[in-house]
Amino acid sequence: MNDERGAWLPQPGPDELDIGTVLQALADPTRRQIVALLDVVGEATCTSLDLPVKVSTVSHHMKVLRESGVVSTRVDGNTRPSRLRHADLERRFPGLLTSIIRATPVPSGSSTRSDDADDR
Amino acid sequence: MNDERGAWLPQPGPDELDIGTVLQALADPTRRQIVALLDVVGEATCTSLDLPVKVSTVSHHMKVLRESGVVSTRVDGNTRPSRLRHADLERRFPGLLTSIIRATPVPSGSSTRSDDADDR
C-alpha cells in the first residue's frame, strides 16, 4: 500500500540534532569507521561495507547513526543505502564531522565490496 | 625536568591526541558539563564545580578528561586546578571543541562555588 518512490527511514529533523546523541553515536569505533567509509564512497548499504562485525551488527550501528541524525537512509528496492548528513551536521555543529573524519584513519583495503565502489 | 613552581599532572602531548579517546571522553554528559563550565570560568578544581555527582566521581571524570587530552591539570598546593586545552584541541581537531561547547547548555545556577570564579 506504500508505493511511494523515494521513501526515507525516519530520522530527526535538522533542528532536532542533539550534541549528546551525536557524540554518543560517534564515540563508537565501528560507527566512526562506517562514517569514514561513507565519506569516501558517498553511499553504501549494510552488506556493501566490509567491516569486522556481522551484518546484523552493522544494521544496528546504522540505525544508531540514523536515529542520531548522522546518516540518512533511503529505501531502494530491497536495499537501504545510507549517506552522511554532511550539510545538516555542518550547519548545526561546524567543523565537528569534518574534524572527526579527517582524524579517523580508514583501514587500508576496507573500501566497499564492489557494490558502488569508486576506484580501480 | 622537575620544576617545583609549575608542576603538571601527566597528560598526552599535543601530537598524541587521539580522536577516539577524545570523543569517548566527551560522550559523557557529566564530562561535557565539566567542559562547558571550564570554558566559562577558565579554571576550576574538583570541589569548586557544582555538579550532581560526588566529588570522587568528579575526580574520576577529570582524570579521564586529562588522560584524553581535553584538560590540563596544574598542581597548586593541595588543590589541582584544571583548564581546557583549547589551543591544542583546536589545532588538532578544528571546530570540534567549540561546536560541542556551543551546543552544550550550561544548567543555570551551576557556575562555581565562588572558589576561583572571575566572571567580571
Next chain:
DNA sequence: TGGACATTACGATGGCGATCGTAATTGGAG
C-alpha cells in the same frame, strides 16, 4: 510461484564504565 538475498527485529550474553563509599595521602592553617 519459488528461491536467493538484503534488512532488521528479537533475545541473550559478556564486558565496560559511571557512580558511590571509604580510606589514605598531602598541604595549609591555627
Next chain:
DNA sequence: CTCCAATTACGATCGCCATCGTAATGTCCA
C-alpha cells in the same frame, strides 16, 4: 604539632551497550 580540607586510589555495584545468532519480513528475478 594537630586538625581540616582537597584529592584520589581502591573496590563494589549496577545498568547500558556492542556483538552475536536466529528468525521474520520484504524484494527481485527466473
